[in-house]
Amino acid sequence: MGPDVQLNGTDAYSGYLPDGNITGFSMMHESGTGGAPKYGVVSQLPVVGNISNPLVDLSVPRASADEAEVGYYKSFLANGVTVQLAATEHAALYSYEFPPSQKANVLVDVSHVLPSFRGLGWGQGYAGGELKWDGEKYQGHGIHNNGWNLSPDWTIYFCGRFSTKPKESRLFSGNGTTLSSYGNQSSVAGSERVGGIFSFNGTHIISRVGISFISSNKACKNLDAELPAGATIQSLKQKAQKRWDQEVFSKISTTDTNVTNLGLLYTSLYGMHLIPSNRTGENPKWNSTEPYYDDIFTFWDLFRCTTALVGVLQPVAFEEQIRSLIDIFRHDGYMPDARSSNYNGRTQGGSNADNVLADAYVKGVRGAVNWEDGYAAMVKDAEVTPLNNHDPSAPDSSTKEGRGAIPDWLQYGYITPRFSRAVSRAVEYSVNDFSLSQVATGLGHSDDTAKYLNRSLNWRNHWNPRASALNISGFVVPRAENGSFIHQDPLDCGGCYWGDAYYEGKPFEYSMNAHHDIDTVIAYSNGTEGFIKRLDALMDPANDIFDVGNEPSFTSPYLYSFVNRQDLAVQQSRRVAKDNYGLGPTGLPGNSDAGAMQSWILWNIIGLYPMTGQTTFLVGSPWFEQMTIQLGEGKTLEITSSGGNSDTAFYVQSLKVNGVEWDRGWITWDDVFKEGGRLEFVLGSEKKVWTTGERPPSPASGR
Structure with missing residues (x-):
């Protein structure tokens, strides 16, 4: 989940842009992609004051820069609302802090999608949907299509609960020029814009929403199973960070x-x-x-x-x-x-x-x-x-x-x-x-x-x-x-x-x-x-x-x-690595491409490069003096380097593979990955041609 931002006809592929107006906080995104936006569905937007027409542009700029950690997101909106986000696999928690002097509203927009402005026919469409409110929860579905992969209609179901019962609930549908079914409705559906305005007393509102591709009942089950009423932003953030630590970050450790x-x-x-x-x-x-x-x-x-x-x-x-x-x-x-x-x-x-x-x-x-x-x-x-x-x-x-x-x-x-x-x-x-x-x-x-x-x-x-x-x-x-x-x-x-x-x-x-x-x-x-x-x-x-x-x-x-x-x-x-990668907004040489750019620099840091479809890995030069890669089932790859550093003294002078002196600029999967292994590099500031052995395989060439 995250913010969807619109700025001067700029495609926000994953919703986020550093500048522009926030049009909603939605629950589905593909992060780090190009081409054209996908998803940006099941959206909410906190709005203050009286809302006479929910179909007008209610987007809002930020008052200051967003803040984020792994498993946590925070936005400060110019309308005085502070938004905090956290999530599980199939559910999301929105925490809204409204200014005390303003009427608090949450706009639920079933028809919301991330738009594309490139003019290539890759923009997403809204084909219909439904929103039901029973006084305790809202549920329904949205039907969307197109996007970069030219997908036909697909359906996402949702189920939402608020921490405080709304003092007023109004569902709506319309085409942008006319408005119908606006009032205290129990359900509304249609191929034009569909949504609801929920208004509250008080300043602190928690919204919990589950989603599913199966049914709105399954969305409710996902919500209740993953986000019980006592869940908090802090507890979800801690749970997410623990999982990232255990399943991702701990896979590579270093003493550097x-x-x-x-x-x-x-x-x-x-x-x-x-x-x-x-x-x-x-x-x-x-x-x-x-x-x-x-x-x-x-x-x-x-x-x-x-x-x-x-x-x-x-x-x-x-x-x-x-x-x-x-x-x-x-x-x-x-x-x-x-x-x-x-x-x-x-x-x-x-x-x-x-x-x-x-x-x-x-x-x-x-x-x-x-x-x-x-x-x-x-x-x-x-x-x-x-x-x-x-x-x-x-x-x-x-x-x-x-x-x-x-x-x-x-x-x-x-x-x-x-x-x-x-x-x-x-x-x-x-x-x-x-x-x-x-x-x-x-x-x-x-x-x-x-x-x-x-x-x-x-x-x-x-x-x-x-x-x-x-x-x-x-x-x-x-x-x-x-x-x-x-x-x-x-x-x-x-x-x-x-x-x-x-x-x-x-x-x-x-x-x-x-x-x-x-x-x-x-x-x-x-x-x-x-x-x-x-x-x-x-x-x-x-x-x-x-x-x-x-x-x-x-x-x-x-x-x-x-x-x-x-x-x-x-x-x-x-x-290439030092000239094109770093920390901060310009730290990647373009779109992440779903992690492709990050995996390239990771192999550079590790000191190897894979030849996909082959068992060959070309030898590079590691950045750290010590690195341990967890391979699963208790196996590890240990990589050490001495005599150099990642900025100036990075040329390989010699290499040992599992204790054996190496004269080839490549290794195989079986050498260090199948059962684990050890790579010991000696680095220096001068180029050295140490690869005097057999060249890497060229299997289609007969070698």
Whole structure:
């Protein structure tokens, strides 16, 4: 829960903006996302004085800055009301302190949603609702639709109780110009605005509200079970903080005392754990004994390094999320690349849930996962064209789920410009097919192993050796049906958005994103020196190519390790981290992207970087002298460093893995994660080429 703020037509993706008028305090948000707002439903707003028309703009500015802690939020409104918020999983507590000289009212707005002002057709709608008041509690539902994932109608139910019986209750509905059913009504419903005004004697009012996707009765049960009448802001805050400590913050501990680094560590852990939402027991679409997770936003953002970190820090939840993806396939037909309000969408590139499943499989996640069903879900992504949902942003094929451009992929082995995002999808489809080959191998489907491993090389079909920029030749470019390459400036992606050949990344970046086949990229770059030259150009800020705020760049600084220049990987990744991350409002290089940005910096702090779908972790440089990571079941990874610090002396001089001297710039899952382990770094201020051993694997290249 939190404030919903409106300012000059600015999208408030998760409700909050630092400036502007508060339009309500609502109970559902997706935190840290971009694209367009989602949710902002089941809203209340404290209003003072006499209200003659509840349909006019009753929003209110702040009197001073908001305050917040984990599990707690506080706003000071210009109308003199102080608002405090705390919550449980399915219920929320609002504490209002009204000025003594003013009439106290709470506006309940069933029709409230977070709006979008971008003009892209992604704004949310209100399709209808109902509010009932029985003198003791109010309950009802709101029907909403659209948003970034273009969801059809979905319903949220609610049930609310006040600490003090209202002296007056008036329910209303209307369209903004006319007003009906305004008075002491017991119920009101309609597709126009619906809500209620509850007026009170006194200055201190507590409002408790439960929600559910199942029914308003279930919302009441959630409320009574999680927020009994004696619950207080303080008790809920303490309970939330205890849970965050036990389940999240305690997973990484350190003896270091650098306040800035500690703040970045734990704030990042917080940010990467806010979504997806565990909706087990709240699935309105089908009955199942499997876990159910929603608010995946999106695997395009998360598969590169976030889901791998979830697998390390939250192995139980990670297994549940894998099972949920497979169950969504069973009942909805496809695994999601993104999902909100119980509906798949939108898919930005490949079917990247495949990568998440492959990552879990190769790292030994078994438990209650039905891997044959999981593999069937992956095969459907790879073989069956999803129905076109006619997304105005990319009407050529489905953006809802699956791989919309699969017809070209199967016919040509590349994707023609008749499909949007043709080149970036081709690179991602290659990675997706590699993921299938990994799981096929483990399950003994040898024919499929060869088939999908071969298909994972199709990204090469987009490589034009004559395309050039910055005195470097060879880049992935669009390709026509007749096989000819289409001219493309490697430094230009057009709008870099839904209708373009590349999505949120330049050709230069995507040419380095076939991470399963890096040996081929090295060969195409004329060997080691050419590969380093290419990476140097990509990472040079003067060339404006690398963008840590967009996920196709995430792995790029670490790619030096594939030619045994781990020192350059550390130099570039540490520069990016220190230049783009910190504490405060500008502490992230853009939207959190559901924790993607936070997980990137967490791996940097830890001193490793995952190659998703493989068991490989590239070695970086840890920030702390001592760090312990809890892996579950009593296992730990101990990381120590000596001789350096995170600002100047951060180059690796030597490394021991489980007491053994190491000469490789990579480790595997089995080395330190499967049963726990120990990494002992010696750091210094001078670059040192200590990685004289075997280079990191490039499995699709045959090595």
